[in-house]
Amino acid sequence: MNQALRFAPVDAKALDAASDLIRDAGAARQEARDPSRALSLTIRGLRKSFGDNEVLRGIDLHIPAGQSVAIVGKSGCGKSTLLRLIAGLDEPTAGTIEFGDHEGNPSDHVRVMFQEPRLLPWARVLSNVEVGLGRDRNSPDAKIRADNALKEVGLDEKRDQWPAVLSGGQKQRVALARALVSHPRVLAFDEPLGALDALTRISMQRLLERVWHDQGFTAILVTHDVSEAVALADRVLVIEDGRVVHDIDVDLARPRQRGSAELAALEGNILRELLKETGDLAGT
């Protein structure tokens, strides 16, 4: 009992500090916003098989420029495969993915953030962010740009540290800075907050919402957490057995209040859809 009382104020403070950092960081980078750079995405007849196992069975999808889309579904439904195809990490078995008007090499304008931070342990935080500049990483202003990206995620004071000394949430923020530093036109997230604790998740969600708002890229978020999906996205796609089975617009004002009645209702509806399928299966 005593312990709980002692710990409660500390947590609240940490949360406040995190949101302060995020607010400052957002203000510092306000000028970077340029939504016209975002790319739309058109997917036609997309299929992917691994051997005999067909993971994606024909996906048709249009994502307007600057939209944030969450893809939810049970594990093994193909949502991560879809993201890997969009990011150009795998080749589709059939179908096409177009960015804007041209079918092209996605690595030029798509950046990916994974569940694991994937930082180079032997490079300082700043060099890790510089990796994100791609071919520009040897340009003279690389350090300044990397520093700005670190400011954006509120970690500029850690620039000379080794990744090993950072907490899980801080590592993920460095990974976010690395993804943002090249000002991507499409940013894909693969369960980016899956490995974080509840409080860090909430502050990271706020941070993601803010950078998306500031930079205006097209965001694709793969998650198994429905409440995260409805809190962050304009649109939620439910994938079931390699097909899009629901396409739901989340027409709620931002910034969204966590725990509000509308969010909870929407979340409940989506969860019910997801669980209904399981129920049918269990019944047969």
Added chain:
Amino acid sequence: MSLAESVSQVRSRGFRIPRADGLTQWIVPLLIILVWQIACVTGYVSARVLPAPTDVALAGWKLLLSGELAKNIWVSFWRASVGFLIGGAIGFAFGLANGLSQLSNKLTDTTLQMVRNVPHLALIPLVILWFGIDESAKLFLVALGVFFPIYLNTLHGIKTVDPQLIEMGRIYGMTNSELFRRVIFPGALPSIFVGLRFALGIMWLTLIVAETIAASSGLGYMAMQAREFMLIDVVVLSILIYALLGKLADSTARVLERITLSWHPAFQKH
């Protein structure tokens, strides 16, 4: 995870040993010498079995004055380092080639594994027939002995670099050479150091055996000569010098490790 990593993690997490860079590490060797001296002085151990440390030191001092000791140490040191550089460089090159290229691996790995299982000291008779007892015989044996630990650990290090990091590098448009420089090589380095330290041990072992059997200079030769003339103090002296040289080589590797792996949690100051 390589052996060195897991060992050092256990070390840093579990029992804390005092930091090895003080005088602490010399307490046990000094104690052993003290007990040894007392045993000899009290007559508990006969001088014909084991001479007292002071006698060994005296023998060392005489050899030092005659210049023989420095000459022999230098000859052995030269053989060890040249053999190590040749064998290490070839092992490293093969490790890289077979770690990075499937074709190279298929082509050479089986052959190398077969050669590896021949104890290289068993080649001494053959090597003497080939090279006689001149320098190339010793260099050949040292290089051969050093080759395998460096080769195996370089290969292992490259094969076990986190594929997620390599994928990350590709997403961010790294060229092959950048990928090697920034991801693969640093990732393989801890394992390469394990190989380096194994190789240093094998380097001394091979050299001393080779010098004992077929040489006309060097520490091994000095010990064998002393045996001929029943100079047991010089024999013991040679053995002690091996221990010191081995320790020196290992410390050098440790310093290098500490400098190049400063990012690694196991090498950060606690």
